[in-house]
Amino acid sequence: MLFMGMARRLILPSGYDGVKVGGQWEGAHATFYGDMSGSETMQGACGYGDLKKQGYGFETAALSTALFNNGATCGACFEIMCVNDPQWCIKGAGSIKITATNFCPPNYSKPNGNWCNPPLKHFDLSMPMFVKLAPMKAGIIPVNFRRIPCTKQGGVKFEVKGNPYWIMVMVYNVAGAGDVKFLRIKGGNTNWVAMKRNWGQNWQTETQLLGQSLSFQITTSDGKFLQFDNVAPESWQFGQTFEGGNNF
Numbered sequence: 001m002l003f004m005g006m007a008r009r010l011i012l013p014s015g016y017d018g019v020k021v022g023g024q025w026e027g028a029h030a031t032f033y034g035d036m037s038g039s040e041t042m043q044g045a046c047g048y049g050d051l052k053k054q055g056y057g058f059e060t061a062a063l064s065t066a067l068f069n070n071g072a073t074c075g076a077c078f079e080i081m082c083v084n085d086p087q088w089c090i091k092g093a094g095s096i097k098i099t100a101t102n103f104c105p106p107n108y109s110k111p112n113g114n115w116c117n118p119p120l121k122h123f124d125l126s127m128p129m130f131v132k133l134a135p136m137k138a139g140i141i142p143v144n145f146r147r148i149p150c151t152k153q154g155g156v157k158f159e160v161k162g163n164p165y166w167i168m169v170m171v172y173n174v175a176g177a178g179d180v181k182f183l184r185i186k187g188g189n190t191n192w193v194a195m196k197r198n199w200g201q202n203w204q205t206e207t208q209l210l211g212q213s214l215s216f217q218i219t220t221s222d223g224k225f226l227q228f229d230n231v232a233p234e235s236w237q238f239g240q241t242f243e244g245g246n247n248f
Contacts, residue, residue, distance in 0.1 A: 021077075021147040021177055021222065028121040030080060030143045032130035033062065044102030046074035046200035047170055051101060054172055055153065058129055062102035064115065064122035071200045072221070075171075075178040076100045077150035080123060080143050081133070088138035096129050099150060099178065115140065150178035155244040158216060158231060161202075162238055168204040169195065169216075176248030177220040187212030188234065216244070224248055 044062065048054055061080075067073055079097050082089035104116035104124040115122040123145065127136065134141045152175040159170040171180050180203075183195045187209040195203035214232035219225050228244040236242070 021149050023146055025144040025146050026121065027083075028080075028123060028143050028145050029115050029140055030061075030082075030123040030125055030130065030133070031115060031140045032125045032127045032136070034127055036127050036131075044200075046071065046101045046103075047202040048074075048101050048172055048200070049170075054157070056099050056101060056172075058126040059096070059098050060101040060126055061098045061129070062104040062124040063100050064104050064120055064124075065106050065118040066121050067100070067123075068103045071103070071197065072181070073100050073179050074200045075150070075174050075180060076221070077148050077178050078123070078145050079148045080125075080145045082141050083144045084142050085134075085138075088134040088141050090132075090134055093133050096125075096132050097148065098123070098125065098129060121145075150175050150248075152247060155247050156218065156226070156228065157241055157243050158214075158228075159241045160214070160232065160236060160238060162204070164208075164210055166204055166206045167209055168198055168202050170200075170202045171216075171218065172201060173243075174218070174220065174248060176224055177222040179221045180218055181221045182217075182219040184217040185209070186215040186217075188214075188230075192217060214242075220248060 051060055063073060077097060077099050079095045081095040082093060104122060106117040107114045152173045157173045161168045171183060174180060180201055183203045184192045185195055185205060186192045189212050193205050193207045195205045198204045211234055213230045213234050215230055216228045226246060231242045231244050
């Protein structure tokens with residue numbers, strides 16, 4: 001069950017040096033993992049869990065080390081097209097748009113032929129997305145890619161996990177830049193507390209907040225900032241998901 005909260009938009013001072021979207025096309029390669037059911041792509045190193053349930057569906061990818069940035073890129077969106085391979089690129093296929101939800105790990109024991117080893121830029125797509133660009137038997141294809149703004153339905157969502165001694169919040173359905181750089185939390189009786197990235201888009205704090213309403217501040221990688229006031233009521237429970245009343 002989702003619970004709705006209010007959001008307030010603020011502007012950071014000028015000069016913030018964040019990752020930009022809408023940049024130039026860059027070269028990379030793409031493969032796929034799993035099958036057409038997409039069941040093997042439903043979890044991952046970003047911590048989003050059931051991607052269908054959370055609105056990401058099959059439009060996802062695991063990123064190589066050079067792109068994953070230790071999880072900081074989780075939630076970012078990319079446009080990808082197959083290029084320079086007349087044998088495999090589907091004519092007129094155009095491009096696909098995906099959200100980064102997983103990590104394609106390097107294999108240093110196999111320095112050659114491992115496309116996820118740094119410094120290579122690589123996307124491991126779900127099979128349903130890969131076959132939009134090339135037939136399955138292609139295996140691997142050259143692509144061009146660029147960062148794009150994420151388009152999401154509804155507000156930013158916060159899943160509250162943990163126990164009475166620490167709280168972990170998974171942030172998802174983030175529009176705009178998509179990737180969260182800073183997350184702060186505030187109880188009804190506390191000041192703002194900076195949360196630490198646990199893994200992917202899971203953030204944690206040991207501050208005791210049970211029995212207090214919860215508010216959040218998000219800063220995305222492009223420097224945009226939103227404040228969500230009283231997203232969770234005082235009666236919130238672990239395992240619940242709350243939806244903010246706005247998005248980037």
